[in-house]
Amino acid sequence: MPPLAQRNLFHDKVRLAVTLTGIVFAVVLIVVELGLFVGFTVTTSGLIDHSGADLWITSKxxxxxxxxxxxxxxxxxxxxxxxxxxxxxxxxxxxxxxxxxxxxxxxxxxxxxxxxxxxxxxxxxxxxxxxxxxxxxxxxxxxxxxxxxxxxxxxxxxxxxxxxxxxxxxxxxxxxxxxxxxxxxxxxxxxxxxxxxxxxxxxxxxxxxxxxxxxxxxxxxxxxxxGVEVFTTAEFSHMTRFYWMFTTGAGVAVLIAAVLGLVVGFVVVAQTIYATTMDHVREFGTLKAMGAPNSYVYKVIMKQAAISAVIGYVLGMIVSVFVVRASQEGGAAILMPMPMAVGMFFLTLAMCIGAALVSINKVTRIDPAMVFKG
Amino acid sequence: MQPAIAVRQLTKTYAEGNTGTVALRGVDLDVYAGELLMLMGPSGSGKTTLLSIMGCILTASSGSIWMAEKEITQLTEKQLPAIRLEHIGFVFQGFNLFPTLTAGENVELMFDLKGLAAKAAKKRAAELLDQVGLGGKCDTFPSDLSGGQKQRVAIARALAGDPGIILADEPTAALDSHTGKNVMEMMSELAHKRGRAVVIVTHDSRVLSFADRIVKIEDGAIAGPGSSLLEPVPAGMLAHNFSQPTVNLA
Structure with missing residues (x-):
């Protein structure tokens, strides 16, 4: 396939910058909030998890x-x-x-x-x-x-x-x-x-x-x-984590902020990909008139979204690593374990692909007869 | 001789609230391979609607169109893109090139749709551009091409699908007379030397001399005595005849 997706994406550099800024913003925000959640979770039960004991005996x-x-x-x-x-x-x-x-x-x-x-x-x-x-x-x-x-x-x-x-x-x-x-x-x-x-x-x-x-x-x-209760270390760790993260609402607040990051990222990316699609709507109409099935057009839009996701993810992770490192000096640890970093890639990809679906919905309705209008 | 495309009792009504606007009223038309047919008529007469339905990008309200012995008006919307890809090449007034792709890539795109491998597509695109006189412009973007060159790229792209039917909507409207003549020479070559059925919607009286047949449409119906399908126009009656064709597409 000729590099239509790449060219469309890189043709308008300002719009590309806006798209990538949206993705980077979302990635960093989600990493920070999820990282804080993980950091808080690990911190709350750190004493228990490092104890080396099998059982904790407490009063009732x-x-x-x-x-x-x-x-x-x-x-x-x-x-x-x-x-x-x-x-x-x-x-x-x-x-x-x-x-x-x-x-x-x-x-x-x-x-x-x-x-x-x-x-x-x-x-x-x-x-x-x-x-x-x-x-x-x-x-x-x-x-x-x-x-x-x-x-x-x-x-x-x-x-x-x-x-x-x-x-x-x-x-x-x-x-x-x-x-x-x-x-x-x-x-x-x-x-x-x-x-x-x-x-x-x-x-x-x-x-x-x-x-x-x-x-x-x-x-x-x-x-x-x-007159005592007996917990395994894992149980007591979970109880402590659950108390601080959910009973106090601290964890819920952090998770809500992470979801908000995802929503904001989704909206920004959806908006910019939609605008890019609308800029090229006549070309998509031409493609359809030429005999391209809808799936071919979807592929172009999806490819644009996937390329945006990969670039945005890489830039976002670079910024995130700096933020995570900087947090080690502060009172609140932001942790980014490898599974989270990998998961973020798929989340970013899903966010961008999901955002592209809005555009695909529009492209599906393009009337190829538009190509005859002037 | 079997027509490349046969239109029978075609009607099209555009819905508009509770009423409808009739764009075509029982049109009959045959277009043959090797023929250059021009559709003329005032704005709103229905000629572009007819072209769109013949090009399978608009559905008729009633009537039928036969193409390659297949009644395409019976096909579903999902089947129509394949018919367009297989049988029809479009040339547009505004060229409709992809501005972010080079001239070569614009043509390659059609080969890609046809499922040709990238390397072969690149080679064939270069050959086609060479045939339309743009051999050295493969890597040039449309923004760096003149109007005539853009239309030649569009023609090369239409040809890339190797269609039996070429449908052109005002292909010379955006061009000066010299360039317009050049483009019409190519269209004429497509019909007469390559055996394509070429249908051109035009307002441009300068190009009429290239027509084998002119069909006039008025108020959604073919005009003229008895709505004759074959109404050759003597070349001498046409104004602004262009000079002899000079482009060789063979």
Whole structure:
């Protein structure tokens, strides 16, 4: 086929620029919104997903990880006694107040764990070691929140919950979904910082022996340990994600913005492809008069849409990669996993092809007799 | 001799609200291979409507058209493009070339519709352009061609489909007299040397000398004594005769 689609497309460079701008805008907007959604989702359950535990034991009616309710730590031994449980550890995850040097205060989430036999522990350490937490009053936090918490370097001393805390290391990229950064410390320090009684914990994490039946162990735990609920890590992760993304409406808002991006992109692309088609309507009429079946004309329009989609996608992804990289320095992570990048290509293609259908509808109705009019 | 196209009792009424406008009233017409027939008549007389129906791009209200022993008025709208592609070549007043394609690509397009491979289409398009005197203009865009050259490209494109019937709507209207003459010489060659049935709708009295037959249409019907189908016009009666043809399309 002579390059009619390409030529029509590149003939009017201004219109091409408008079309591509529309597609790029849509691609970037959708990537940012979906990326935020993915980023938020991963962030909300990051603590759970990195725990390395098989089961999370909580008190009754705990909807998500930040909403833990304290219960007796004596249940730890009961958990350890259940057949199939290889190890169990206590975990504190609770809010408290951080006092900056300038006198101001910020809310933080204390994560207290057993350093000697840690299931939950800070990951992506860029300064310091987990073992450094064994020294008195030691804490590790993420470098993203240095400015917010007024921290400049390792060794600085602050006040958490009215008690001394000394920074011994930094992680990279451990975000909190809320405005309260995670502060990692020993279980004992965490009890002090959060005001938790010595005989209490917020969670118990359990690891199973190799080959143990997860459901069976869970049933045993529910039978033997009273007043608790037992979730698999995946379940608790999902509960936490669902709470933050859908119960609070945060995720829905982001998803709506992504859909709006798609709609805006669709409208812009449909409008420009329609205008391009109308510019060439006489030529399409001539094609039909020459004996071209409708399918031939559709192919030309579809090809225009597909070429626009490919160019728009490539340009959009270039911009998106910059946006995604820039977001790594900020408080809200925009993630673009490979399946999403690939999916975006097909979404862009579908958006452009869908937009072209509006034009095809018009072309179907072209009366080839128009070619005889002047 | 079988006509290349036979029109019988053709009527066309355009719907207009509750009433209708009658464009053609029982037209009978035969056009033969090797013949150049001109349709003349005042504006609104129905000649372009007749051309459109003969070209299978407009459907008749009643009557029939036979082409290659097939009654095309019985065909569905989906079948008509194939008939156009197979049997009819169009030449338009406004050329109707694709401005974003080169002269060669404009002609290739028809070969592509006929299903010819790209390489062969390119070669055949160059040959056809050469035959209409545009051998060196394959890669030239229509915007860089004169009116006459554009019409020659359009003729080459019409010929690319190897049709038995050429339908032309005012092919010289947008051209100066010299270029118009040149185009008419080509049309004449198509009829007389290539054996095509050529039907030309025209207002241009300068081109009448090229006609084998002139059919006048008035108020949707063929005019003249007894609506005679064959009414040769003596060349001497025509004004502004062009000089001898000079183009060789063979």
């Amino acid at each position: 009616n705990v909807p998500y990880v930040e909403q833990g309710v304290a219960f007796s730590e004596r249940k730890l031994n009961q958990v350890r006694a259940v057949p199939g449980v290889a190890d169990a550890q206590k975990l504190v995850a609770h809010w408290t107040q951080w006092k900056r040097h300038d006198g101001g205060e910020d809310s933080v989430q204390i994560v207290g764990f057993n350093v000697d036999d840690a299931m939950e522990k800070p990951w992506n350490l860029v300064e310091g070691r987990v073992e450094d937490l064994k020294s008195p009053d030691a804490i590790i936090l993420d470098e993203l929140y240095k400015k917010k918490l007024g921290v400049t370097r390792v060794g600085e001393v602050f006040e958490i919950g009215g008690h001394r805390a000394r920074v011994v290391g930094f992680t990279r990229g451990i975000r909190s979904f809320t405005t309260s950064p995670y502060v990692f410390t020993t279980f004992k320090n965490a009890q002090t910082y959060t005001g938790l009684r010595e005989d209490q914990t917020y969670f118990i994490l359990a690891k199973l022996t190799p080959g143990a039946n997860l459901e069976q162990v869970r049933r045993e735990l529910l039978d033997r340990v009273k």
